[in-house]
Amino acid sequence: MIKKIFLITLLAMCYIPCNSQEEVTINSSPKLVVGIVVDQMRYDYLTRFYTQFGNGGFKRMINEGFNCKNNHFNYVPTYTGPGHASVFTGTTPQNHGVISNNWYDKFGKAMVYCASDSLVKAVGSDSEKERMSPRRMKTTTVADQNRLHTQLKGKTIGIAIKDRGAILPAGHSANGAYWFRGKDEGKWITSTYYRNELPDWVKKFNDSDQAESYLKVWNTLRDIDTYVESGSDQNQFEGKYMGKETATFPYDLAKLKDQNYGFDIIKASAFGNSLTADFAIAAIDGEQLGSDKITDFLTVSFSSTDYVGHKFGVNSKEIEDTYIRLDKDLERFFTALDAKVGKGEYTVFLTADHGAVHVPSYLKSVKIPAGYFDRDAFEAKIKTFVKDKFKVDDLIENISNHQIFFNYENLKKSGIIPQKLEQSIAHFILQEDQVDKVFTRSQLQNTEYSIGIAALIQKGYNQKRSGDVVVVMDPATISYSKTGSTHGSGLMYDTHAPLLFFGKGIQKGSTTQKTSIPDIAPTISALLGITFPNGATGDVLSFVLEE
Structure with a gap:
């Protein structure tokens, strides 16, 4: 009898604590996920320009979040369209089908563009060249899966100067994707794939002439003599704006506008990123992103880094100034997120769509094998x-x-x-x-x-x-002009890209363990507790996530 009572007491002691435990939380859902792609960003831009950065942009992500130092694209070709698709689908062109920016359609017997769609029309522009949608991408994105998981209650908005940088990340079910129409318009636009009229907040932004405010003089943000992380300002390896004899600071964009396709000159300057940040901040208010407990997605691609890199090259003062200014744009963007969504209530990741090669003519001048094909x-x-x-x-x-x-x-x-x-x-x-x-x-x-x-x-x-x-x-051999940088190969200068996470649910730390671009979407999916994109082949980076 005593043994029986003792056994019952033991069972009771075990039973009570088990029932008194708090419920285990299996996922940590932020109010907003922000996926940032910096177009043509090599990993070494983080280290090369580190001392030039303030504490609120790149350094904030590194110090408060997680830095994957050995992150790579695991496929070829390393172009913008495939890069953006791979980041957000969690797979490679083998599966998502975006094999280049433009490719030959052997069934239609014509070249096609990764975001073109003859079934839609532009909204906000009369141009026939702005008929865009994500239909050529075959698989879902992490943002699509969040929409499905939340019964379409979680919003998705995609933003970029480039149409493909806005459209592909946002996925098939996005509430909106907006890109910048330059030329003689200088407006943010969309297509009928998403809606038949621009929302009021976009109209208001366009009417504010914010784009026109960047038609000003682009000079170095700081004394150019302090830009010791890049080559000389005047050299033979950089392209030029039409109408300017040398590729040297300063650049009067208003004066050069008419000879450089109107508002398109903003795209090819550091100010294109500032304009993108302005519009992204406006989108947070305009779409009420992160305003409730249902997770929303905002995808932002900073395209101007690519335009500047193509024109001036990896080692230029122009690229250094562009990244110093981008760091400040990131800081004010994060500050806006703190104020509008709440510090600790959102999650951000930042990566690139590809890197870039040093200008081959420069490499040859210092006896490094390189060439033009x-x-x-x-x-x-x-x-x-x-x-x-x-x-x-x-x-x-x-x-x-x-x-x-x-x-x-x-x-x-x-x-x-x-x-x-x-x-x-x-x-x-x-x-x-070659x-x-x-x-x-x-x-x-x-x-x-x-x-x-x-x-x-x-x-x-x-x-x-x-x-x-x-x-x-061959390595560093490209089909391109003898000035400026390009990309597309499977070599380290094109594949090694930054990968930073910070915010809700993210550990603090860093790793030199090799990670790959398709790991990003499964990692964010695991954070949210949602199904992975339907073609995902990447792995969850569990060491990035808080337990």
């Missing part, structure tokens, strides 16, 4: 080779994005096996100077690569949309 001559040589070897015209249908597309109708008529044409072209191309590697459709479909450039190409290769032969150039 004559794409037109190369294409002519391939077509001549194929015609001479197979004695048939038009076996090659298109050459673009370092890919060769076959004309299968003519192959069939001529009785030529596609694999034979693949092998012949691959062997011929490998003999060419070509490093060649991969064929048969290789990419029948072999699983796990390391090296082959694995990156395979993850960027979409069976239905990609070509039949893929060509890889």
